Amino acid sequence: MNARDRYPQLEIDLGKLKENLTALRERCQDSFVGIIGVVKGVNAWDCAVRVYDEMGFPYLASSRVDQLRKMREMGVKTPLMLIRIPMLSELPDLVSLADASLQSDLDTIRATNAEAARQGKKHGVLLMIDLGDLREGFWSAEELVDAAVEVERELDCLELLGVGVNFNCYGSIKPDKRNMQGLVSLAHDVETAIGRELRFVSGGASTSTYMLLDGTLPYRVNCLRLGEIGLLGETDFASPEFLHKDVFTFRMQVVECRDKPSHPVGQLSTDAFHRTRTYVDRGIRRRALCAAGRVDYGDCFDLKPRMEGVEILGASSDHTILDVEAVKDKIKVGDILEFDVNYPSMVNLTNTPGVFLVSKE
Ligand SMILES: *Cc1c(COP(=O)(O)O)cnc(C)c1O
Secondary structure (H helix, E strand, O other): OOHHHOOOEEEEEHHHHHHHHHHHHHHHHHOOOEEEEEOHHHOOOHHHHHHHHOOOOOEEEEOOHHHHHHHHHHOOOOOEEEOOOOOHHHHHHHHHHOOEEEEOOHHHHHHHHHHHHHHOOOEEEEEEEOOOOOOOOEOOHHHHHHHHHHHHHOOOOEEEEEEEEOOOOOOOOOOOHHHHHHHHHHHHHHHHHHOOOOOEEEOOOHHHHHHHHOOOOOOOOOEEEEOHHHHHOOEOOEOOOOOOOOOEEEEEEEEEEEEEEOOOOOOOOOOOOOOOOOOOOOOEEEEEEEOOOHHHHOOHHHOEEOOOOOEEEEEOOOOEEEEOHHHOOOOOOOOEEEEEOOHHHHHHHHOOOOOEEEEEO
């Protein structure tokens, strides 16, 4: 049996992915914005990475060095960027595998320079600024400018590529005109201090796309780091009609289908994950059991059944339980049911060895 007949299965439609990335590239080009293509959402899935690699983006990026290694070994021709602040313990790998990284700590920056010198390489640096989301980034403008000047003048094996910011990661802060202007003004301070223009002023991730589309992204912001919007066709604040929302299809096989009570029978205690739950008694209903569970995708409510009338009730590690009363004539043991995924379930499914990954052109 090939992977196409095996389940649970996640299928990627490479044609739709290519159309999404091409459409985003076109919109970005119209606003002179370069895209850093982020592939961590699919664990640098090789067939998806090849589509990204054909786009001519300035960089492809992941938050994990092991994914960058996989991309190197695939022979990706686009330069690679690590978009997590590197650990001191991974600098040798970082410098040998990646062309650039996001940085926010001066000691790490100096150590990266030393490692680049040791390997006889030049490594690009994008300095991160924290404008309120409280994940990575310099908090003080003075510290940022001092670090930029040091990278520019003293750290010979580093190249200062620009500055960047993150939103909607920890602090749930929405990108808007005000914080984007803050980024532009800090970029200007850095440019004044080093006496030249920066190549990248990077205004965040997919959640900043809405500003590009509605024309409110400041002109000086010329780079976005995009993962989710290209892969899933939508993200917070943006769900443009020109993007496919069904690049991915998740499939599970039905292993049991019969009428049962909707309320558990006996003394209620806790479920498989030690949670106390409540159950609504809707009488006897047709239920379908599928052979994939939380180990595969995380939270079952992150999946959306494609067949109308199918309702997700819950899941344990290896089973998903569906109410199929509304479509009881249509479902039997052995059937394959299809689901849409969202960002968390896509990340989980592409990182789980028990899921068969298949692609279509
Ligand atoms: C994950 C990540 C991105 C991409 O995020 P999406 O929401 O998938 O577009 C961009 N920048 C950084 C620093 C990230 O960690």
